[in-house]
Amino acid sequence: MSTPTATNLSGAVPLPQHDPTFADIEAAAARLSGYATLTPLLPVHDVAVGGGGRLFVKAECLQRTGSFKFRGAFNRLSMIPEAARGPGVVACSSGNHAQGVAAAAEILGMPAVIVMPRDAPAIKIRNTEGYGARVVLYDRRTEDRDVIARAICAETGATFVHPYDDPGVMAGQGTTGLELVRQLADLGRVPDVVLVCASGGGLTAGISLAVERLAPGCAVYTVEPAGFDDHARSLAGGVRVRNAEPDGSICDALMAATPGLITFSVNGPRVAGGLTVSDDEALAAVAFAARRLKLVVEPGGAVALAAALTGKLPLEGKTVVAIVSGGNVDDAMIVRALAG
CATH class of the missing domain: 3.40.50.1100 (Rossmann fold)
Structure with a gap:
């Protein structure tokens, strides 16, 4: 698929004008070696997924700078x-x-x-x-x-350097998917579902490209806060749509106005659909992560876990990975989550 034109605001260093590929993700992994953290893939023992299924969390809140970014x-x-x-x-x-x-x-x-x-x-x-x-x-x-x-x-x-609509950025984010598939393989498992916190769609795009190559039967879903479900609506309609408001959720990391041009080019044919959680559900997932997983997670980084915890998708018998994408959260928000 051809890539829509991306804009480099400076014009000094042209952006690659192509959708990122699996080879780009492998090249990114080589560049990141020794700099990025190999984040753990944690089993969530407190959540029953029947029929031999299992929920895992990819803890990108433990990445360098506190997020996958x-x-x-x-x-x-x-x-x-x-x-x-x-x-x-x-x-x-x-x-x-x-x-x-x-x-x-x-x-x-x-x-x-x-x-x-x-x-x-x-x-x-x-x-x-x-x-x-x-x-x-x-x-x-x-x-x-x-x-x-x-x-x-x-x-x-x-x-x-665009936050998501850049092939180099997307390829770097795709190393998350590369890692999680290989970590599951060490456990004798293959992912059936990956739930990804989505804003502009760069992480989703990178992961969808990685699992397409390494686990082609895996379904990738975006997860967004209520009122900022531009991916869910765009994927359902086949065209990019915008959110009505620029702010209004505690999930500050997930309020991009619309999916990116390049990210939607990648995600449109590959992502199975979009899920939505409320701010309260995100806060409950922040508290769950703190109490049960001993992870500090920001609300926007917790929405994928929230979708799994609240049954937004039938998961019985499946190997499911929820990306916990970030943990840069003010103390007051942690207190609010734990008091809920």
Whole structure:
């Protein structure tokens, strides 16, 4: 399938104009070796999946920078030729991509500017600055982050690193799928279902490409917060649709307005469908992860686990993996979840 045109805001380092492939994911795994964490695949003993089934959690909250986003960011930045790295990189993010890009830039010796919403969790803003990036704040409802990023790129010549609609980013995220299939194989299992927290669709795309090659019978589902189910509606209708509001969920990491052009090109023919959970269900999954799995998980990173825990899909007899995609959460949100 041909890839829709992707925009590099700086124009300095053209984006690859093709859907990522399994070979791209393997190349990303080689680049990430020694930098990304091989995150554990944890059995969830507290949840019964009858008929010999089993639920597992892929704990990307334990990834470097606290989310899967480091994988895609480091892979994409590593692809920038050394001669073009001087002006640095610019990214837009509510927090997890921000931290991933900032950390990758720090490792590679590149300056980074991150455009973040003012209402992003304080821990995400603080951590991004801690990796040495300059943070520029904006208002989700009154300002356009792409316009801000474009101006910075024009002024500095920096390379824009999209949070999801970039083949290099998507290939990096796909290493999550590569790992989980191989980890299950060590246990004598093959995944039947993978549940993926979805915002722009980059993680879903990378995982769907990986399991298509390594476990072709596996069904991949997106999971989103209620009111921000653009993937579920887009997959059902076959065309990209937008969310009605720019904010309004505690799942701050999952509020992209619409699936990406490139991500939807990959996900449309490969993803089985989309599921939705409420904020309360996400919070309950945060509490479950803390109490039962001893994991610190943010609400947006918990929605796939929430879908499994609340029976959004029949899972009996299946080997199921829920991606716990991030754990960058303010203390107050953890307290709120545990008090629920």
